[in-house]
Amino acid sequence: PLTTDHDVLKNLFAQVRSGLIEGGTAVGMGLATAVNRLRESEAKSRVIILLTDGVNNAGNVQPVDAAQIAAQFGIRVYTIGVGTRGKALSPVARYPNGKYRYDHVDVEIDEEMLQEVAARTDGRYFRATDEAKLRAIYAEIDQLEKTRIKVTEHSRRNEEYFPLAFAGSGLLLLGLLLDRSLFRTTP
Secondary structure (H helix, E strand, O other), X not given: OOOOOHHHHHHHHHOOOOOOOOOOOOHHHHHHHHHHHHOOOOOOOOEEEEEEXXXXXXXXXXXXXXXXXXXXXXXEEEEEEEOOOOEEEEEEEEOOOOOEEEEEEEOOOOHHHHHHHXXXXXXXXXXXXXXXXXXXXXXXXXXXXXXXXXXOOOOOOOOOOHHHHHHHHHHHHHHHHHHHOOOOOOO
């Protein structure tokens, strides 16, 4: 497990709030963050898969600028626009009882920007209109990018059997002692 400190987890989960988040897609910020994480990687093939169902309408980094930086670091970006063409059912409001109101909204994917981001980084742009198409796209990207990486696994054991073994041994000794004294049967 990542942590055994259950109090910390309880406090973190107590702060979680459900509901609709404000609309917005920060494609440029997401791409810049990914570039920052990969820029010092020593892998032969450094790849970012950018999956979006919208247009860049949040954040303060333009996707094309982030793509230019990715290209300078030799990072390839594969972009995937996800969603149907036309209109799609989407939550637009939440009622006081917690249920959502859905409406058909226009699907807007900035395919031109996604194509430019992919082109600047020697990547490719894909369009996924359903789950099967998305799986096929991931399989194709997997065939394009192959790098062997060395994985080092660390594990830490925390033996917790000792108190139970001690209690069990104590009960066994107590049973033997009682069998020889208090519950002793005479022939």
